[in-house]
Amino acid sequence: MNEDRDSALAQAVRLREEGQAEQARVRLLALAERYPDDAEISYQTAWAHDVLELEAEAVPFYERALSGSGLSVEDRHGAFLGLGSTYRVLGRYESSAATFRRGLEEFPGDAALTVFLAMTSYNLGSSRDAVGSLLKVLAATSGDPRVQSYRRAIEYYADHLDEIL
Template identity: 35%
Template sequence: MTFDWDTRIERFWREADDTVPERMLATMRGLMEERPAEDPDALYEWASVHDFLGMEAQAIPLYESALRAGLSGDRRPQAVIQLSSSLRNVGRAEEAVRLLNAETSGGVTGDAAAAFLALALHSSGRPNEALSVALRALAGTLPMYGNAVTRYADELGGDSSPS
């Protein structure tokens, strides 16, 4: 049954349309009701639809609940990144920085944690650290000059990069 639910969740996101928020919320609510009340995957998906619809303030406690309930697998790093993004969007950038500093890059999200950390640092009034984080993430993808870009990032200061 989990596979069937996950397949329908994937289809939901492929067809996601923020111009029909009531329909999206109703459809996701129906999918959520198939799972136990504190199911971390369902809580994460419920948070995500709120976030997608620009309802970040409502998404934040839902993401937090999903993480507290033991969200794991590919959804966990996505939840941390999405929660951090929502926190930054509602003016709580320092909380986003703390969350993302504890997050590692890789897996399903690649360097997304570093990208969102750079945004949160910038919103926190720490532009040099933000640029440093962004350059470090970029340096690993460069076929040439990666070491030079890393040195420049080091000169900017701050070691606020997800490892």
């Protein structure tokens, strides 16, 4: 890779991590202009915008990051979470749901993507789907012994919320 690019990117990420997000954003914008097809730079630029609550400005960088190649698996996962969450915050619920579903195609069963999709489902008026998804994540990931003792029942009722005897 390009040592200048790598060094500049590392410095900008360090600034963001140290709480100097505005300085990081300025540097990342310059890098994004210089390397418009660089998915990693796009992702880091989106993240810097999100940290500063500049969600609308983050969207095109997340989209560019996900449309390109070169992201690590962890960063690609983060980009799906970031873009989907950003769309949700902006009230773009259909785009949010589509992004989370795309993420789940690449990361099947991922708990974080499932939880964020559940929040978006709630916003779309699909409370049953939202609660069912959250119950499944709870059953699968909870370390609480009482929750685990009822895991089979929780998983069953996640798909049968309206069932009565």
